[in-house]
Amino acid sequence: MHMENYNGETATKWNLGFPTEEENQTIDLIKMRVKYATKMLMHEVNKNRAMMSENAHQFARQYTDKDEKQKMIKENIKKKKAEQDAQHVPSAV
Numbered sequence: 001m002h003m004e005n006y007n008g009e010t011a012t013k014w015n016l017g018f019p020t021e022e023e024n025q026t027i028d029l030i031k032m033r034v035k036y037a038t039k040m041l042m043h044e045v046n047k048n049r050a051m052m053s054e055n056a057h058q059f060a061r062q063y064t065d066k067d068e069k070q071k072m073i074k075e076n077i078k079k080k081k082a083e084q085d086a087q088h089v090p091s092a093v
Helices: 026-041 049-062 066-086
Strands: none
Touching: 026 066
């Protein structure tokens, strides 16, 4: 992400458009992680790309109700956040 947003300035001057931690940036960070994880999983050099793609299609076929899918996704995001909070190491920054 840093390379995508590099503008020739030092890192302290970067504005990536994220809210501060006080503004609860959790959802934005999760969305960013999903975006980059998807890029890596679906990249042409990934040997597991076909399997991941099929899993995504199978999920879409199995769960056709949009509200149900959203509920499942939100529940899993909460679960992942709880796991991360339990393992949280304070930032050095």
